[in-house]
Amino acid sequence: MTHSKILIVSYLFPPVGGIGVQRALSLAKYLPACGYEVHVLKATNAGGPVYDPDLVRQIPSFVKVHTAFTPEIPFAIRQKLWAMLATSKNLNRKVARNTAARISWKRYLIGLGKRALSPEPEILWVPFALRKARQIIKRHDIKFVLITVPPFSALVLGTALKREFPSLLLVSDFRDEWLSFYLKDFEFQNSEHTRRRAETIEREAVESSDLVVAVNRSSCAEIRHRYPGQPDSKFAVIPNGYDADVFASFQPRPHASARMVVTHVGTVYKTASPRFYLDALDGLPEETRSQIETRFVGRVADSEQALLEGRRADIKILGFMPQHDALKFMEETDFLLLTMTNEISVPGKLYEYMATRKPILAIAPAGSEVDQVLRETNTGLWASPGDKAGIQSMLVRAFEAWSKGQAVITATTEAVCRYERRILVEEYGRMMWGLDSRAQGGAP
Numbered sequence: 477m478t479h480s481k482i483l484i485v486s487y488l489f490p491p492v493g494g495i496g497v498q499r500a501l502s503l504a505k506y507l508p509a510c511g512y513e514v515h516v517l518k519a520t521n522a523g524g525p526v527y528d529p530d531l532v533r534q535i536p537s538f539v540k541v542h543t544a545f546t547p548e549i550p551f552a553i554r555q556k557l558w559a560m561l562a563t564s565k566n567l568n569r570k571v572a573r574n575t576a577a578r579i580s581w582k583r584y585l586i587g588l589g590k591r592a593l594s595p596e597p598e599i600l601w602v603p604f605a606l607r608k609a610r611q612i613i614k615r616h617d618i619k620f621v622l623i624t625v626p627p628f629s630a631l632v633l634g635t636a637l638k639r640e641f642p643s644l645l646l647v648s649d650f651r652d653e654w655l656s657f658y659l660k661d662f663e664f665q666n667s668e669h670t671r672r673r674a675e676t677i678e679r680e681a682v683e684s685s686d687l688v689v690a691v692n693r694s695s696c697a698e699i700r701h702r703y704p705g706q707p708d709s710k711f712a713v714i715p716n717g718y719d720a721d722v723f724a725s726f727q728p729r730p731h732a733s734a735r736m737v738v739t740h741v742g743t744v745y746k747t748a749s750p751r752f753y754l755d756a757l758d759g760l761p762e763e764t765r766s767q768i769e770t771r772f773v774g775r776v777a778d779s780e781q782a783l784l785e786g787r788r789a790d791i792k793i794l795g796f797m798p799q800h801d802a803l804k805f806m807e808e809t810d811f812l813l814l815t816m817t818n819e820i821s822v823p824g825k826l827y828e829y830m831a832t833r834k835p836i837l838a839i840a841p842a843g844s845e846v847d848q849v850l851r852e853t854n855t856g857l858w859a860s861p862g863d864k865a866g867i868q869s870m871l872v873r874a875f876e877a878w879s880k881g882q883a884v885i886t887a888t889t890e891a892v893c894r895y896e897r898r899i900l901v902e903e904y905g906r907m908m909w910g911l912d913s914r915a916q917g918g919a920p
Contacts, residue, residue: 489518493528510905598627756867
């Protein structure tokens with residue numbers, strides 16, 4: 477029996493692909509079983525980097541998906557513009573006077589462009605999404621609005637809706653940490669103006685929200701620390717996870733290569749750069765290095781492309797492919813590669829790696845969230861990004877185990893199963909039901 481109607485606002489949603497859509501998709505897929513009538517609002521023409529139409533099949537037929545137009549440009553073109561904006565500050569200062577004048581105007585125009593798109597280009601979607609969300613709320617008597625970010629500008633939408641419909645229960649769902657991750661590690665978003673704007677948007681969103689959810693303890697603590705005046709009960713942690721249904725037919729199988737195969741699945745970008753792994757691999761003795769083949773399945777950011785080229789080791793760049801096809805490469809790999817240099821961020825791929833029960837080779841800071849999850853689940857080996865010798869030792873240990881046909885590590889099944897999305901969404905649903913009960917003055 478349905479007890480509440482919820483509108484999930486997710487700029488990215490299938491057929492857009494990649495790990496960024498998985499949280500919203502899992503909420504839409506499993507919340508109905510918790511008694512919620514689910515509506516989803518997505519961007520009609522979202523500038524997503526990749527598409528995976530097969531994911532649409534996972535959306536239950538009774539979930540109502542609504543769309544709102546956004547004046548977006550294609551992702552590839554936008555990335556090129558971002559790169560131009562980011563590198564504009566590095567223009568050569570030793571130029572003739574007439575050239576300097578042109579550059580001055582260029583910088584001025586670039587500055588105006590950055591301010592217009594502050595805190596990020598997806599801010600252009602907000603007025604269109606707000607108009608559509610109002611209609612959905614009124615027509616369907618929506619009780620909950622859940623805003624899942626990034627893109628973080630969608631938080632503006634939640635604050636506006638809460639102001640207009642005070643009885644709404646607003647949930648702000650942070651899949652990543654904004655102020656200490658995105659604004660720190662992504663070039664386009666690290667100006668003072670963008671930070672001030674971001675700080676204002678986040679503060680208003682947190683103050684307006686009835687519940688603020690982060691995906692790990694460190695991220696939750698970061699957000700909680702910034703708003704000491706808010707009650708502890710407002711903040712919660714619901715990790716990302718893996719969909720057991722997707723992995724139900726997963727079947728490990730041998731590959732055709734005579735060498736040890738290491739596979740990285742997902743986007744390669746600055747904070748998840750494979751540079752540390754590749755440098756360590758190149759430095760191994762030839763008799764070991766020549767026996768290791770590394771495959772990259774997924775999109776490679778332009779900034780990282782050159783790092784994969786001209787290597788001494790055997791590197792295969794296979795590009796993005798739908799989830800179903802990517803799983804085939806995971807079935808036949810010997811090890812799964814994960815890199816994350818940020819201490820508080822956990823790549824969504826980590827949980828999907830865990831679901832395969834294949835051993836993970838992780839490069840992440842000591843004590844980081846990635847390190848903690850690996851220790852909890854016993855799903856992989858670990859080395860610090862700056863420790864080249866440590867990474868090489870990890871690779872040698874993996875290679876020796878593979879050569880002998882031995883398991884280098886054995887996952888703790890019970891710990892891994894706690895990250896099934898169905899279980900996590902059920903917890904999310906109970907949390908919101910308790911929030912609803914308290915709002916009505918009943919028992920939690």
